[in-house]
Amino acid sequence: MAHFKDNITADSLAERALFHLKYSRGKDLRSATTFDKMMCFSHVVRDMAVDGFIATQRQYLDTDVRRVNYLSMEYLIGKMLANNVVALGIVNESREALKQLDITVEEILELDVEAGLGNGGLGRLAACYLDSLATMELPAYGYGIRYEHGIFRQEFENGWQKERPDEWLALGYPWELVRPEYTLPVCVYGRVKKNFQPGKGASDVWEDFQVFEAVPFDVPIIGYGVNTVNMLRLWKSQPAEGFRLDVFNQGDYVRAVEEKNWAENVSKVLYPSDYTYAGKELRLIQEYFLASCSVRDIIRRYRKTHSDFTKFAEKNVVQLNDTHPTLAIVELMRVLHDEERIPWDKAWEITTSTFCYTNHTLLAEALEKWTVDLLQRVLPRHMQIIFEINHRFLQKVEINHPGEGELMRKVSLIEEGAHKQVRMANLCVIGSSKVNGVSALHSELLKTETMPEFDKVYPGKFTNVTNGITHRRWLIKANPELSELISDQIGEEWMKDLSKLEGFQDAASKRTVQKRFMEIKRAKKVELCETIKELTGYLVSPDSVFDVQIKRLHMYKRQLLKAMHIIHLYNTIKKNPKATVQSKTFIFAAKAAPAYLIAKSVIKLINTMAEVINNDVDVAGRLKVVFLPDYNVSLAEKIIPAADISEQISTAGLEASGTGNMKLSLNGALTVGTWDGANIEIAQHVGEDNIFIFGNRTEDLAVLRRKGYNPWSYVDKSEDLQAVLEAIRDNIFDRTQPDLFKDLYNEVTEHGDFYFYLADYEEYIKCNEEVDKLYAKPSKWAEKAILNVARMGWFSSDRSIQDYCNDIWYLERTPVDMTADIL
């Protein structure tokens, strides 16, 4: 099949780049900055994407395909240029073309813009899934919000996290296409009036609302080695044109400006708390903004080829990435019932056949519950619809489960109490045809522990799709050296189909391959040493073991447990400076939610430890601790290929899946992890001999909780643990501030150690000793690391998406024909 990159040469790329330099940037080669060159080259790549994009959209329209619409409040995309060049297969041509612009690929890639429209795993998953959907030639649309400020930039001031606004749009974003012609009005506030029409009965009319607007910005998502270019449509809020006029006509200038600001604020900033729910009014409006615009955009597209809604659910599936876009369910009901006059039961059938829901966490603090008061005020008609959905649902439950009051109370959309609340997860379950968790363990716990009543009411609705990662970004792009080694051994088929990676297993025992693998690992470590020096000033050795924990900072993820291990090693050396300890560099990177004070204390502790340990003459360089600031996708791409050890040490039952664990294992890091989330499936795939599993399992912790867990019982029997805890309690790292970390000490002792740090401490220390023993046998280590790489094929997001297609979406491949006349 013809491909839209056919006939692309280095010369034609250079020619187009010079064209854009002149007519998009208004520069000649002499005055052009590196940034100009990055922008104009990005435009060249975007032009190619646009050719595919137009052909793709036309193909979908002409064949009236079934489409998936992925709704997510977050997309943690990272930089796009390098990935797009790889996807289009123009790496060598680009390298040559850029020479003609007197610049290297590396120089311009460094200036590419990081799109950080997400907090962590959930947003990164959405980005990996878009990549897989396009590459697998599936008709897909991503919907999200074009936040003016994505996840904050993290700096350290005296070891403390300081948040700075992310200004990713300040110099222009080369990948987006604005579509003012698809602008939509959005309504909030107001009241509902009963309207009586003779002969037609009563209807509910939402009136006196305030209006603002949503403008879509489209980002092309280029499939790897295929013609498919899908779109990510991001909505930006703005004041409504007509509305502004109204106010001006009343002569109330100040109010006009206030209202204008209010509308602009809706897409102003990403909420930076990961897995915690704050109940803020502006956040509710943000969620409705995404839900409403996306639903109505899907309807507009459907209407191009359909005159009624009978085939709506056949032609569309809407996947909700967590409960954040739940209001889409209610919005579709409102449009179908109130605006399209479709009878309730029919509208509900269409709605529930259209939606599917992915649950991402069992943490109680993450559960979205909006108060009835707030919903009533912001979205009065939606609140009515929710009550009606609940009423009809509970009537049915009553018929099928008579007398089960407790069950009724649990499945109700409304949580009774002083302040009635709407449970968004319940609304998702009731309004969807399928509900999935994100790893085998998580899906099981969701079904049996968190929502067993719903499993009873809807047998068969709950299912699992284990998360995945795109190997195009996380191996081919991030680690071209390892990719080349793999291809030398087994050919290049694996790049298209990661399950083929298993062929690489045979190489694991070969000394020559082991040697090359370790050389590559060392080269990536040398590169990271340079980055560490730039970011922290610390000099670390590529000959030490790189022990990596990179993820959002959260007490359940237990960065503090890693810190306790480091303190244990430090104490060992201070007691006996001649003790043999494996030379190690501990690498952390993590942002804490700005209001999550105890998490911020963990950052301060690790930075404080770093300063002392890295300069201690007794340590003599054997231990180094670095906390790299501003963890984001680009930094992850630098750290992951250099990692020897991957720390995945969450409290069992609390990490829904994890995806960082997959990226690291795929790059040949050995996992030290608990029996949690996808760690379990990683262990099953790479083999339990090739992973370090330690600690209490979910069922063990359930027993401890039932018996009444007492952290002191572990303190009493371990002098080592006592010393570690005292180091934190008394802040031995900075005697001038002895009380600095009292809260951390209390967290794991006085306050009950909710996340079981002390229950897992001893096994964790022992497990790390096993790691050191293995590292002393380089050939064995290399073999296991290679086996990790070779056996991670199943964790490609292509496999996850295939699972979604088979079990949830029933979606088919739609290859795009480029030979058809574009005009």
Ligand SMILES: *Cc1c(COP(=O)(O)O)cnc(C)c1O
């Ligand atoms: C993969 C990734 C995450 C998720 O990491 P976990 O270890 O699964 O929590 C978070 N942030 C970034 C930048 C990532 O690339």
